[in-house]
Amino acid sequence: MVTQTDLMDYTPVRGCMALKPYGNRIWELIHEQLDQMFKDTGHENVSMPMLIPESLLLKEADHVEGFAPEVAWVTQGGTEPLQERLAVRPTSETIFCTMFSKWVQSYRDLPLKYNQWCSVMRWEKTTRPFLRTAEFWWQEGHTVHATAEEAEEETQQMLNVYKTFCEKNLAIPVFAGQKSDKEKFAGARATYSVEAMMQDGKALQAGTSHNFGTNFAVPFNIQYLSKDSKLEYCHETSWGVSTRLIGAIIMTHGDERGLKLPPMIAPFQAVILPIAAHKGGVMEKCEEAFNALKAAGIRVKLDDRDNVSPGWKFNEWELKGVPVRVELGPKDIENGVATVMRRDTFEKTTIPLDNLAEEIKKLLEDIQQNMYKIADEFRLAHTKDVHTYDEEDKIKEETNATSRNMPFDQTPFGDTCVCCGRKADKVMYFAKAY
């Protein structure tokens, strides 16, 4: 589906994809909307080097252990072999920390709340478009704080930004919670995640937010002079989401007809299809409708190709997941209406042409809500409380589930552990994962 819908294509570079205009535009819309949320919460964008000297990567022991096996190494510059190899960044904690140690002197410099949009490279053995690719596009936030409390607050704030963004903008409900120690990020003190459920029942980790405490500040020597002139270590966080969100959109909302895009991130929110385009007045009305929708801020496409039939176009735009299809033929024009189909329910209605933009705006909002509702019902129907070992055993056997995260709301608490039978002190989500 990802190639048929022109989201991406495979390239001759192992595990690396090309984002085609349609897929790239979804990522642009995610970028624009999420970036605004970052700015609204006081973050600033920066751009760091894409190459990181090996010596920097080696400074934090857990971090290098986690990432070294999947680093692509630059060993030659022009015709000269390099004295020290350079990692194509798999993530940028080590270069951010190097610069932070230079930029932070006093409590007055804090907090630093930075983010960058870029691509990173992880030399994965098995890759899958939008889920696990060698190169992927993402944002990575990196922040520095004076106190442990502020760092924890930031970590949770950004997890919440991700939760809101997934639910509101992508219509994807998520479970927010803390990862187990085994599943946390290499070098983190605590990792939080938002986990979405795909239609095959598997979990997809859609975003993570890490509290590093002073784990990086100590080896990278990031210290500040406090108000009372003491030298203190800084507390840091990082957080990221990637083009994997496009994978989440495909697998949360798609159906047997193809993609189903939430209106907020659809490159085209509506497509106008002329019916019997050669008949007098049809193209003119289509152009009028196009201009009206565009003027109302709707991302709209007029498909005026004359070498394919309307039926062919219906299929193509359904496949591509455009939320609203607007048909305009001689009969519609005679009646002063357009025939409108919504992609989420395939429901057809007629809308008076003189109120088209306003009505389609409402329709788009309704589709966005409805897509969330359907995904949320599916998620809840496929999430089960487990209280006995027998049940858990059965789930494991059936699904190979792994721990996803621990919800912040730990009720029901005081249950017994499904595994050992002793008093439980944690509630944990399990699922088979991507």
Added chain:
Amino acid sequence: MVTQTDLMDYTPVRGCMALKPYGNRIWELIHEQLDQMFKDTGHENVSMPMLIPESLLLKEADHVEGFAPEVAWVTQGGTEPLQERLAVRPTSETIFCTMFSKWVQSYRDLPLKYNQWCSVMRWEKTTRPFLRTAEFWWQEGHTVHATAEEAEEETQQMLNVYKTFCEKNLAIPVFAGQKSDKEKFAGARATYSVEAMMQDGKALQAGTSHNFGTNFAVPFNIQYLSKDSKLEYCHETSWGVSTRLIGAIIMTHGDERGLKLPPMIAPFQAVILPIAAHKGGVMEKCEEAFNALKAAGIRVKLDDRDNVSPGWKFNEWELKGVPVRVELGPKDIENGVATVMRRDTFEKTTIPLDNLAEEIKKLLEDIQQNMYKIADEFRLAHTKDVHTYDEEDKIKEETNATSRNMPFDQTPFGDTCVCCGRKADKVMYFAKAY
């Protein structure tokens, strides 16, 4: 100046810089405004892999000769040596062409008008922030056309987009013209450039647009089936501008007090400075002014720091080149005005508070125009027609000038060549260059 104004910082990665929030924000504004111009001329964004297999780079002979000496090579993935080395892209013609040969089949697929925003890497021996760095951020447009005429039209259209953007958005006048055969891009049939003049009289190549003809289409086998079912080679273009534009802004407009930013790309177009901030009502009025300016769409900063004096702030914001400074103290408030200074002329005026946003908007427009006018006068005063060998010899001796480009307007034509004395058939700009 580039470090003092927080545009960038040096990093431990040879020749690579970090863009700090202030510098990165200028690049974001350039990106946003230029990207809109690309979209308005029918271009779409894509994202291509950052690594390019050596075999692809080798396909076009002139191209590889031009770029191979400055490529950073990935030779190892994880713990395994690679069978084929991968170039960190120095530019992306070869990977675009590889994909184009897959994406183009029929005349119906044409034109493809793509662009990407990314960073590229060139292993330069000597680097200078914003002028020549190993890694730099840029956009690269890549287009495919059915005919030579369309490709030439596209090449010139994009050169014109750059000219308009430099002059209107950056207030930098440029000479647009064609590069000599010696100075054209590796693999291009024709290269056009916009050349700006810095305040030291040197030329800065601010943007280039290349017509490849079929130079890449032949080795990469990019062919289409024409309307009358003939297999034809495609005609291609590419064009780019980079973070070098920030270097152009610094050196076109800056003065002994620091940066002087054109309002259209200034991260803060106005900064509000409270005077005697502890006095009753001052901070309240400052916040009111801040909200009024923000609501009017002006990028505004309220500098409410209490640990530095107003005088210190004056210097800092002058250094950082903010176009308009708004002072608000008890006397101003008594008189119902703000004291406003424009950075381009240091002129001070008072503006009634109830009309502040409107007046500052006008002021910003005036500053934008005036900065262009000053730069244009400088440029014209330092551009000289040369008709005799003696004069040219003197210029060469003084400046080490090289050919920049040939203006489209070739009047005065029919002169004699300054070098050989024979009848000249070209007018050419010469300058010492960065």
